[in-house]
Amino acid sequence: MSAQQPRVLVVEDEPAQQEILSYNLEAEGFAVSRASTGDEALLLVEEVGPDIVLLDWMLPGVSGIEVCRRLRMRSESRAIPIIMMSAKSEEVDRVRGLETGADDYVVKPYSVVELMARVRSQLRRTRPATVGERLEFEDIVLDAETHKVTRDGEAVKLGPTEFRLLSTFMEKPGRVWSREQLLDRVWGRDIYVDTRTVDVHIGRLRKALKLQGGDDPIRTVRGAGYALR
Structure with a gap:
């Protein structure tokens, strides 16, 4: 699946x-x-x-x-x-x-x-991203249909996993996602992935978003996981 x-x-x-x-x-x-x-x-x-x-x-x-x-x-x-x-x-x-x-x-x-x-x-x-909706959060725009992301009007280059991570965050801004929840939503239940892999891809997503300037929109919630602001 x-x-x-x-x-x-x-x-x-x-x-x-x-x-x-x-x-x-x-x-x-x-x-x-x-x-x-x-x-x-x-x-x-x-x-x-x-x-x-x-x-x-x-x-x-x-x-x-x-x-x-x-x-x-x-x-x-x-x-x-x-x-x-x-x-x-x-x-x-x-x-x-x-x-x-x-x-x-x-x-x-x-x-x-x-x-x-x-x-x-x-x-x-x-789940707006799964049906091709356009999502916006502050200066970040994600077009789920064309799989394109911009920040402050500039293109952001993301891999497939980082794109799914950002989609998940942008569907529910402010919600804190645990690593296990992100593994389920982004990687799927049929694939075994170590929870540390989540941290690696979060790091890549942060780096890609920060290349276009602005603050880091993803916050780490100690002992709980990650959230978009």
């Missing part, structure tokens, strides 16, 4: 629906994980750390509503966007799904094209 690809967890117990969703998401460039039960979904959220969850309401065992409720109770999954999918079309059901913590509610049968648009909309809010 590429660290660059947005990670989507599809939770759907109907094999045909699961296959259609996964096929279309992968065609759009997403890295897809699949679950057929609520229990499996809860485990995969911990293992994969998805950027978004497509969650069917009617699941064997633990229901989609209960999965949603539990994910919202956990600090590590509280902010993950959840799109609830259900054949329940009554207003009371929509309200229940949203009040339980879903960010969006899609009624079956749904348009796959519309669902893909809703996925991109949620990711634009939480």
Whole structure:
């Protein structure tokens, strides 16, 4: 699974629906994980750390509503966007799904094209760089679509890893990222990299940004990690 690809967890117990969703998401460039039960979904959220969850309401065992409720109770999954999918079309059901913590509610049968648009909309809010958005922080501009970075109007030359690091920082300025969190977000969970490697690439990113003048925008938080200002 590429660290660059947005990670989507599809939770759907109907094999045909699961296959259609996964096929279309992968065609759009997403890295897809699949679950057929609520229990499996809860485990995969911990293992994969998805950027978004497509969650069917009617699941064997633990229901989609209960999965949603539990994910919202956990600090590590509280902010993950959840799109609830259900054949329940009554207003009371929509309200229940949203009040339980879903960010969006899609009624079956749904348009796959519309669902893909809703996925991109949620990711634009939480992971803008992964859907080609332009990010700005003070005098730094990152164009995720063209993979170009400028500082005070001057081009900044970055390697792929430094670009992903900067994207991560610019998506959430001020947030402190631990080395382990950066390894997961930038390198991916399937690759073993020593945490000291993070320090090396942070150093390279700092050097590239400081070549264009100005203060170092990345601060080291002793005992915690790194943050953008």
